[in-house]
Amino acid sequence: MALVSMKSLMNHALENKYAVGYFESWNLESVLSVIDAAERTNSPVIIGFSGMFLGNDERKVEENIYHYGSLGKAIAENSKVPVALLLNEADKVSILINGLKAGFNAIMYQDPKKSFEETIEITKYITRTAHYVGADVEAEVGELPNADIASNTVKGGELTDPDKAEYFVEQTEVDALAVSIGNVHLLEGKKSELDFDLLKTLRKRIKVPLVLHGGTGISEDNLKEAIKLGMCKINVGTVLKRVFINYIQTYLKSNNVDSIDPHEVIGKGGAKDMLCGAREAMSEEIIRFIKIFGSENKAKMM
Ligand SMILES: [Zn+2]
Structure with missing residues (x-):
C-alpha cells in the first residue's frame, strides 16, 4: 500500500475501536520484522526509530538520520499494508527537523530536562514546521516512570494532569498525546496497573x-x-529487543558457530541464518500484540 499519515491510522483505529501498534526498530532486520508481522496479519502499522537513541551523543558511530528516514520510507511505500513512519522521542530539535527532510511523516519531541513552558514553546515550533510539510506530531504530558532491570526498581514519573494536558494540546496543536496513566517504560517481568x-x-x-x-x-x-476506553496507539519496544536477544543467545548456545559457514549464519537467509531467525521470532511477538490490539485485518478496511 503506502506511506500514510499517523493521524489517519489513529483516527481509523478510534472509529473502529482498535489500536494501531508502534513497534520500535533499530536496524534493517528489526524494521523488516515489523513489516512481516503487519503484512502477515493484514494490519496497519507504525514503524520507526528512537530519536533519542539515534541522536545519543555516546554512540560509537555517529548516525545519519537520512539513512533511517530513507530506509523507513522505502519500506513503507513498498509494503502491502498502510504504514506510518515515526521518529520517536527525540530530545534534539535538529534531529526532528532532519528527520522530516529524510522522510519521516511523524515525529515526537521529548526532553524531560525542559520545563513545561519550555516544552510548549519548542513543541509549538515543531508542530508548525511538521504541519507545513504534512507530517504529524506526537507529544507527551506527564512522564512515564522508568524500570531499571539491574536493581529491579521503578523510578520517577508523573501522572498526566488533565488540566495541563488540555492546555498543552490547545497551545501546541499536536496531533496525538502520549499519557502517563500508570504505564512504565522498560518494564519487564511484571505488569503495571493502569489508572x-x-x-x-x-x-x-x-x-x-x-x-x-x-x-x-x-x-x-x-x-x-x-x-x-479509546486508546488508539500503543508503543512496544523493550520486549521486541528481548525476544531478538534471546533468540541469538539460544542460537549461539546450541550451535557451534566455528564449524558453520559464516554465510549460513548471517546472510543466506536459510534455516541456519541467525538474524533471519531473530527477525522471525520478533515478528511472532509483534503478531501477538497485533491480535491483542485488534488491528488484524483492519488494513483491508482502509
Ligand atoms: Zn516511550
Whole structure:
C-alpha cells in the first residue's frame, strides 16, 4: 500500500475501536520484522526509530538520520499494508527537523530536562514546521516512570494532569498525546496497573487521539480495557529487543558457530541464518500484540 499519515491510522483505529501498534526498530532486520508481522496479519502499522537513541551523543558511530528516514520510507511505500513512519522521542530539535527532510511523516519531541513552558514553546515550533510539510506530531504530558532491570526498581514519573494536558494540546496543536496513566517504560517481568479513571477523564477532555507508551509492561487485560476506553496507539519496544536477544543467545548456545559457514549464519537467509531467525521470532511477538490490539485485518478496511 503506502506511506500514510499517523493521524489517519489513529483516527481509523478510534472509529473502529482498535489500536494501531508502534513497534520500535533499530536496524534493517528489526524494521523488516515489523513489516512481516503487519503484512502477515493484514494490519496497519507504525514503524520507526528512537530519536533519542539515534541522536545519543555516546554512540560509537555517529548516525545519519537520512539513512533511517530513507530506509523507513522505502519500506513503507513498498509494503502491502498502510504504514506510518515515526521518529520517536527525540530530545534534539535538529534531529526532528532532519528527520522530516529524510522522510519521516511523524515525529515526537521529548526532553524531560525542559520545563513545561519550555516544552510548549519548542513543541509549538515543531508542530508548525511538521504541519507545513504534512507530517504529524506526537507529544507527551506527564512522564512515564522508568524500570531499571539491574536493581529491579521503578523510578520517577508523573501522572498526566488533565488540566495541563488540555492546555498543552490547545497551545501546541499536536496531533496525538502520549499519557502517563500508570504505564512504565522498560518494564519487564511484571505488569503495571493502569489508572482507567484518569484515562476516562483524559479521553473526555483531550481533543486529539491518545497514545500509550510502555506496551511491554502492560497486561493483555489492561491493554484491551485501555483500547475499549479509546486508546488508539500503543508503543512496544523493550520486549521486541528481548525476544531478538534471546533468540541469538539460544542460537549461539546450541550451535557451534566455528564449524558453520559464516554465510549460513548471517546472510543466506536459510534455516541456519541467525538474524533471519531473530527477525522471525520478533515478528511472532509483534503478531501477538497485533491480535491483542485488534488491528488484524483492519488494513483491508482502509
Ligand atoms: Zn516511550
